[in-house]
Amino acid sequence: MENKFGEIKKEVQHPNPVSLDQELRIFNFHDNDGKKFEVVTKEVGNIDQVYEMLENNGEKKAIAPKELILIIDAFKNCAQLIKSRSGKEVRRSPHLLISGGFVRDILTGHIPRDIDLTTNLTSGEIYTLVKNLQGVKRVGIHGESSEVVRVKFNSGEEYEISSFKNFEGKNRTINPGEDAGARDFTANALFYSPLSGRIIDYVGGIKDIKEKRLKFTGSAEKRIEEDGIRMLRFVRFLFKTGFSPAGEDKAIIRVLASRLKNEATERIKNELDKILLLAPADSALGMLDELGLLEQIFPEVKALQNCEQRPPFHLEGNVFNHTMLVAKKLPLNANLRLKWAAIFHDIAKPETREETEKKGKRKVSFLKHDQLGAEKVGTILKRASFSNKEIEELKWLIANHQALFQQVSGRIKEAGSANLDRAKNRAKAVFKKMIMDKGIDLIEDLVCLSIADLGGQISEKDDGELDQKIIKEIFFETKKELEENKENGVDLKKLVNGKIIMETLKLKPGPEIGKIQKQVLDILLQSGENFSDEELAKKRIRELILKLKA
Template sequence: MNEHGSGGTSFSMEAAPTQEQNDTREIPPSFAARLLDGIPVPDRPIQVQRLAKFGELAGNLREEGRGNLAEGAEKIIGAFTEARTEVELPSGKTVLRKPHLVIAGGFVRDTLLEKTPKDIDFATSLNYAEAYAVLKKKFAAEIERGEVSLVEEAGKNFSVLIARFRDLDQEYEIAAFRIDGDYSDGRRPDAVTPTRYAGSDAERRDLTINALFYNPSTGNVIDYVGGLKDLKEKNLRFVGNAEERISEDRLRMLRYIRFLGKTGFMEDKNVKEVIQKHAHEILGLPAERLHDELSTVLATGSAGDALERLHEYGLLKEILPEVAALADCPQGPPYHMEGDVLKHTTLVANGLPSDASANLRWAAVFHDISKPETRAEEIDQGKEKKVSFLRHAEVGAEKILPILNRLKFSNEERNEIKWLVANHIRMLGEFTNMRESKARELALSPYAANLIALAEADSRGAVPVNPEIKEKNEMVLKSMRERYESIIAHTVEKKEQVDAVTKAVNGNEIISTFKKRHGHKPEGKRIGLLKARILEEVHDNRITDPEEARGVMERIISESVLQ
């Protein structure tokens, strides 16, 4: 099996000059063409880098707690290694060859960056039916027992095989090498043509660092598009012409922003100009795709940095013009000297915990969205300007509803994000001095932990006019968290007490006590009535001692009269 997609003459480390691990070697087009049995290849060199055979990488995965991922991949690799399929050469001759199987995309990129891969996707010289036949034959017994399933993930013009291993809780994508046709809708190819040449498959992919292939048998990484060089130099580029790649799928503009955050690589100035030029076309995509990709962008790296890039690349004003408009809303003394509202918003988003939920990240983006329409200036008695935004939280909570609907947020997402936006000021300005009942209502909300995190990020994302205000803000945050934790601790303690009391007067205890007092078991309906009466008296009198609760139970049962 060779590295270049034909399944022809074997290209191994013995077939060329020796190479140390992680060294990159260039294969001339003429040599590559001979290896490919005459299949046309681009008139440029191919880069090959020695990594390690998959057995060694699988060992690394096991050490990192991803043993199941490695095991399933080894089974698929084994199936393709044993298989033989008919291949028709350009000469017309048909021969039996071992199918070509490579690992593609994120696994290769992350392994080279010394990061733990999350999944493993395969690409092969076989078409869908041929790949299905190989795995069905190999795993016939496991399929019969329901341990393995082979599922077709059908697209408009192309099907991908999904192999699922139930006992490992893992699934793997196996896709044929292919050439994409035109993208008339800017979303998906009008037609797809299978190919035996892996290089053609690499050229249809989005980013060079995502277009690398790894041969698990030889341990070689094969690069047709310059991805190895970009990884080494930490450049983020599209495969080939950026404008063409973006015209094929406009979502790639958002993916570029996401990978800037994911990798920390340098942006390509040409790509930035192309995205700015075509940013208006992003609205041609379905709202669901925009919502999903934006949520992923905000969850990758620092949400504030992502928001800033979306603004710089011209995408924010197209997708979220209400948020982009925050850049035109100045703030000011005494609380906000950091810049405009968008600058503050990016600081707040960056100040969230690293494990912040998607809803919390979105709430940070939207939390001050109504500052432009609530902005007011006044001159105090000392003749100093004071900028305020009265009721911007309540107004903002209503303003975001059309946006959430427009981007197809679920009801659950809308409810939490709206609640967080509506209450973020209450935690900072009111919570510490609230009546106990109101404070408990806020603190015991299922969204309260996110509200605390948002309030802390909001306060620390502001640059007040003097350090005294900053110090006071930190004291407010400390008091806020202490009161929140006190309410939670008291609630947990009370729940434990209630649970202990409830256990002391459970159904079995009632039956046993009733039988001792009256000589027989009570009827089922009476048990429920007695329990309700006992618990009502226990709770009304705030009884927390289980023995005292049993005394109440015995008295009520003794007083009960048979009907």
């Protein structure tokens, strides 16, 4: 959308810095390769006016955070004695600029979420200035080479204020142009001066935002040399902004993609998670592959492109094509765990591929790829710095991603009309056992993964839609029954316990108790019995215990 702010004003370059106002002086910005940028400013008004121009959910004008105004006023009222060019001492407020995402957001008509401030003061001077502001709860200095002052208010609002940085990332340079050069993308290297009401652009960011183009600041190669993670940040900001990538920058990332191997796996994992939180899994996977980054991070996923599938079950081509289709079929609100599960669900197909020929027809199968996949993905995820919890949950999802097709929809399709009710109860028992063991959230992810897997499969039988329908229906019926039992105070997993077995049979603790407990629970789950209250459930449990022992 077209922003509502004024036209761009280009400043004339002079041999000496040009004074814009009392608290800011323009410095020429030169990238490491010597490329010179023209400084551009844009009048947008004071902080209240900036927010008033932005709509809040399309209903009313946005309001500037009062805590931000307190910080701005503190800098405005903090005059310092400095020497002018003529050597005369004059009083001026310290520089204060709001950087990065704030400016990008207001230029694209969005309410800013990230508000980071930068100044020519040292971290100690910043700390002294803000520590006694009204409503401040906590102030701290964080970081080592690049110190940042973090101020948190009682309202929950939190702000970071840093000193200007130069190309080496060091604090304490009075040149905001060099600070711009230390940032990754032109859209993130803009400054807003709340003291003058201007946006200051050293790097061509205003033009790039207007043209919806994501571009590295200055030399893409040098920005990547400074920090290889910026290649992943490039992907993330493509999805965050909806911008198109600068063609030359894409080419440079492809050339330098191997440098990602030198970066800490924890940082890579963190960026990948952020990408998947912003983008559909298939779009993220496709962009990582297009830029040559996928092969550097997960060569096992890239290798799926060389694993061909064939009729009768897969007409969609290689395993990577299938994986992309599965990722595309996930719900729009799919969580991180589900997206990762879709990406890795068929990771062991290359190792399990078998091709046979019968009556002149070739057939490809991947027996036990789910179980082997769980083992394989454990190694991959550990290498990639996934947490132990993430690894165990993803291993379970991958090991069981075919279970619902085999034990739920497959069982019901094979049952005749006379055995349909029994087949449904047994199918529900599969879900109930899983939910009791793993919890509802993980099983909901398994259902979504199974449905997406079926939806991403093009087979000669073309009965994937029927399987999806059956799995959904049985799962929702199971959930309804469990919710009704919960409302009635009936929790079979808790009620079928060692105590009731020992009391009923007058037994002492021993291995036999566990066997009886499992048998009773299996019978109850597969029978589909529901109880209106706890006492009726206990009565039925005792009957089954006695019957099994008889």
